[in-house]
Amino acid sequence: MPTALITGASAGLGAEFARRLAARGADLVLVARGVEALEALAGELRERHGVAVEVIPADLSVADEVDRVAERLADAAAPVDLLVNNAGFGLPLTFADNDIDDEVRHLRVHVEATMRLMHAALGTMRGRGGRIINVASVAGFISRSTYSACKSWVIGFSRWANDEYARDGVSVTALCPGFTHTTFHERMGLAVGEEGLPAFAWLDAEDVVRAGLRDAARGKAVSVPSLRYKAAVLLTRVLPRSLVSAVARRGRV
Secondary structure, rough: OOOEEEEEOOOHHHHHHHHOOOOOOEEEEEEEEOHHHHHHHHHHHHHHHHEEEEEOOOOOOOOHHHHHOOOOOOOEEOOEEEEEEOOOOOOOOOOOOOOOHHHHHHHHHHHHHHHHHHHHHHHHOOOOOEEEEEEOOHHOOOHHHHHHHHHHHHHHHHHHHHHHHHHHHEEEEEEEOOEOOOOOHHHHOOOOOOOOOHHHHOOEEEHHHHHHHHHHHHHOEEOOHHHHHHHHHHHOOOOHHHHHHHHHOOOOO
């Protein structure tokens, strides 16, 4: 059976990726900081779907712990067929008022860990085949503090890597959801409805994951779930930058 390694797997989109892939019969390697939540999810998936599930507790802002996950990806004796780089967290948009160490951790998780784990995965996927999904955001198409900058890097690098490694049988897809019902906002201390956005702006995690897996299977470099967010991305290319930036100050994606 194929094996998928998912970071940030204990909740939100990561947990939804795990459930959907387990339902398809994939064995899993689940990575996140919270051991108890990981073990609970692993037990649920083993019992419900009869798949093998490994658990690797790791904080991807810590170099040694990223290396531990990279070593698992580089294990040619137990190769990973799908890597989902999903781990991440948000910060307030007021960069100058944020703790700089928090900003550096943010950069390490979203950019450095993604790059290191991709590098490790490509070492065993090239020539054998495989897929990589990097969870980005529609925020990567606009200018909004360091979160936007990180996600823009993920999108650009995924586009290049998808073209570069297609010849080796590897696809790389940047999954770019908009506002999605997960625990992401709660972890930032924001209550439901506090983002000030209408109901139609929100996506369901199940739909986002379904779109990401479908587009990765098609070899697409960028996946933007839902027609409304595809239209929003197109608008960012034609509207004045000042207007886009003003709208972007609302909410977190």
